[in-house]
Structures are given as structure tokens and as C-alpha cells.
Amino acid sequence: MPVVNIIVVLVVTGFGLWAINRFIPMARPVKTILNVVVVAVLCLWLLQTFGIIDNIKSIRVG
Numbered sequence: 001m002p003v004v005n006i007i008v009v010l011v012v013t014g015f016g017l018w019a020i021n022r023f024i025p026m027a028r029p030v031k032t033i034l035n036v037v038v039v040a041v042l043c044l045w046l047l048q049t050f051g052i053i054d055n056i057k058s059i060r061v062g
Contacts, residue, residue, distance in 0.1 A: 006046070013038065
């Protein structure tokens, strides 16, 4: 995946998260959980994109 696409995804996700935090009224704990989930998913996606994690589909839960 080209670096430009990665940067675009990060910018769009950051802008979307900022807009949700700024303009949608939610309780503070809900916003915190949302932010943590989005950052965790982005970190996993970046690790998979750069090849540090081989394949997330092979991870089984349960």
C-alpha cells in the first residue's frame, strides 16, 4: 500500500474522530471508549499494513 494512502487514511480517521468528539454530544466515558477503540484498530491496521503482524484473520477469539 502506498504511503500516501496510509497518510490519507490516518488524516481522514483523525478528522472523523475529532468531528465526532467535537460535535456529537456524548458522555465523557463513551467518548473515551470510542477513542481507545479507534486508536487500537488503527494501530492493528498499521501493524498489519507494515507487515509486523502477519495476518489478523488468523487470530481466534473464543
